[in-house]
Amino acid sequence: MAAIEIRGSIIHITPEQELKGGFKCRFLGILEPNQNNSKYDNKYQVQVLKDKYPLLDKFRVGSQVKVNANVSSKDWTNPQGVTSYFVTLGLWKIENTGSAEFSHPESSTQAENTGFSSSESDDSNIPF
Numbered sequence: 001m002a003a004i005e006i007r008g009s010i011i012h013i014t015p016e017q018e019l020k021g022g023f024k025c026r027f028l029g030i031l032e033p034n035q036n037n038s039k040y041d042n043k044y045q046v047q048v049l050k051d052k053y054p055l056l057d058k059f060r061v062g063s064q065v066k067v068n069a070n071v072s073s074k075d076w077t078n079p080q081g082v083t084s085y086f087v088t089l090g091l092w093k094i095e096n097t098g099s100a101e102f103s104h105p106e107s108s109t110q111a112e113n114t115g116f117s118s119s120e121s122d123d124s125n126i127p128f
Contacts, residue, residue, distance in 0.1 A: 002071040004089060006044055007097065008032035010063045013056055025049055028056065028091060030067055046089045055094050068093040 012029035019025065026048040034040040046069050048056060059065060069089040077083045 004069050004071050006030050006032055006042075006046075006067045006069070008042075008044075008065070010059055010061050010065060011043065012061060013059065016050075016053075026053060026056070028067070028094075030065070044089060046091045048091045052091050055091065058096070059094065064097045066095045066097050067091060 008030045010028065011031045012027070014027040016024055016026050028046045028048055030044045030046060032042040032044065034042070044067075046067060069091050071087060071089060073085055073087045075083050075085050
């Protein structure tokens with residue numbers, strides 16, 4: 001299984017959500033700024049399973065962190081025969097960097113407008 005390390009600031013932490021099949025998790029949004037051009041900042045949504053919830057207790061929106069996550073993927077073929085691929089980042093470690101090195105000048109507004117939705121959307125065509 002592949003892994004990824006992300007350094008940046010927390011842009012959201014969702015409450016526990018129940019997904020299809022009774023699966024429960026939380027999501028952590030991370031903004032990884034591009035130091036040369038904020039137009040190319042990366043935003044990641046990392047899945048946090050129940051056994052890892054305590055790792056989030058000391059963090060809040062705006063915290064500077066280093067996140068280690070496993071990368072997994074699966075494919076799904078819809079009724080029309082079109083195959084889609086989904087990638088999941090699963091948190092296994094998070095550290096406070098406390099560093100201004102990764103802060104972004106727009107970080108205060110980024111927390112409010114992240115581009116991620118923590119509310120349920122119409123995902124009836126997605127198998128999970």
